[in-house]
Amino acid sequence: MAEETARGGAARLVLGVTEDRQSLGDQIQSGALSRLAPPDRARAQRLALATLRNLNRADAVLKPFLRKAPPPAIRATLRVAVTEIFAEGAAAHGVVSEAVDLARRSGRKTEAFAPMVNAVLRRAAETPAEAWAKQPPAPLPGWLRGRLMSAYGKAATLAMEAAHARGAPLDLTPKDGDAAALAARLGGEKLPTGSVRLTGPAQVSDLPGYAEGDWWVQDAAAALAAKALAPRPGERVLDLCAAPGGKTLQLAAAGACVTALDLSAPRMARLEENLARCRLAAETVVADALTWEGAADFDAVLLDAPCSATGTIRRHPDLPHLRDASGLKEIAALQAALLDRALTLVRPGGRVVFATCSLLPEEGERQVSAAIERHSGLVADRDALALPGVEPGWIGAGGGLRLRPDHWSDRGGMDGFFIACLRRRD
Structure with missing residues (x-):
């Protein structure tokens, strides 16, 4: 062709x-x-x-x-x-x-x-x-649709399919945290969670402030993981599975001493480019998180684990044509191993934020409940999720934040995400 x-x-x-x-x-x-x-x-x-x-x-x-x-x-x-x-x-x-x-x-x-x-x-x-x-939005493939129906019901699943059909606007995270100023500068909308949303087509690299590193592209849902971690200046923070680096940039902008680790050298190169453009600093490591022998006793660890990416279909409509249920068990096993590993790298009394861009409970809520059963003294911190713009109904009984594409339907939606903040008691 x-x-x-x-x-x-x-x-x-x-x-x-x-x-x-x-x-x-x-x-x-x-x-x-x-x-x-x-x-x-x-x-x-x-x-x-x-x-x-x-x-x-x-x-x-x-x-x-x-x-x-x-x-x-x-x-x-x-x-x-x-x-x-x-x-x-x-x-x-x-x-x-x-x-x-x-x-x-x-x-x-x-x-x-x-x-x-x-x-x-x-x-x-x-x-x-x-x-x-009048044609209804494209239905999700059966293996995914059935799981979402079981987890959230028919009405919510249909609403998510409608959100996928509408696509995704462009969300930005301001380096200085001043979303109101950035929204005014770019003609966008300040979202309740502190991101800035632009509608309509845009060439990202041509927007004001891009070359200066004043902001970076990051979906509003994804930006909440680092906010749940709430890094403080000077804290030692590990970002596992860090590339392409949106959360690393957030942690570094907050003043934390960040170590960013990822298995992929090309993806880590992109992260380093983003750090340089935004004039932020972090130690970068290319390694397998499960076998890395670096420093431990971090004050906090952020783990955005590999997953099915089913929460990103509204911006990746090719995904339903490429994925099936065949690898879900292997992915869930890897997530559990990575979460166990993250817990060994945080000091007693420290915190681990576990996140996935998945809509599936087996990659979110069930992972956290299983981890709490495996690790004595591990608790889910609900208070860490009480963030600006987060509605109370989004926080589940198990202490995790469940975000869906049909949330904020009047504003253009958000990616599907699961976030939980786990603390090890002293």
Whole structure:
């Protein structure tokens, strides 16, 4: 499939996700959009994200005009075109013309379908906008949907699916903590938790204050983990599984003496770049947290553990096409081992914040309750979670903070996250 245009690049990305089970990030990193200029590259990514969020709507509009399923490459082109017309509001004639041209230029296997692409899209473009809008949000895959139904009920699960379809705005964390000033500077909204939210497309590196390191991109939910840890100036704090570094930046900005550890050298390099841009300091270590033989007796440890990432679907709509339940037990076992390890690295009376960007109780609430059973003297500190902007109903009976994509639905939602603050008694 040709990539000379943003639409062609978007179709290639969608095809890579739905047919080859390759994430958008992996495709982009491997050069899938390398033939596009930066503005077209950004547009291709935006179109691919919109298409993946609206696959069921696109298929519903196309279905009446397809007698049989077209080849995958043609289907991807049709899906992108219909999404651009109905979700992006693009003029139909330009979208149809380029989709036909794309089919002609994409090789012998697709050029014969150019007349069909023309006919189908012209008819599909005449579909009333209400037919697109009335389609329900894409359901989550069965393995995940069933678990969420059991944990939160049908209404909450449907609300989360609707939040995924709406996508995610851009959240920023101010280095100096002055969210009101940053919101005024960038024309954004100060959120109750202290983050700043921007709506609409934006080139991050072009925004005021980026080059100066005055802020960094971080979802409002993710920013609460470091706030629950509440580092004090001069405290020795360990950030386990630290990259790409949003929480490390928060801890360092608070004045803590931070050690950031991560297994991935490339991801740690990104963390170091972020530290340099924001003019903050931290010791960085590339190592396996389970076997690292560094210093112990930290005042506090923050563990944002590897997980299924099911809380990030609203910004990563490719994830439902890539994940299944096959690795959940292994991930949960790794989380438990990492949490046990974190508890050995904190001094008596110290605290460990355990966090995952997962919606699954087995990666959150159950991990904490199991850890408390395994470790004598370990307690969950509910008071640490009583943060500005956190609603009391978000804190569960077990002392953990459960955040969901449907929270703040009138403000644009938030990532799904679980956070708990554990303390070892003296």
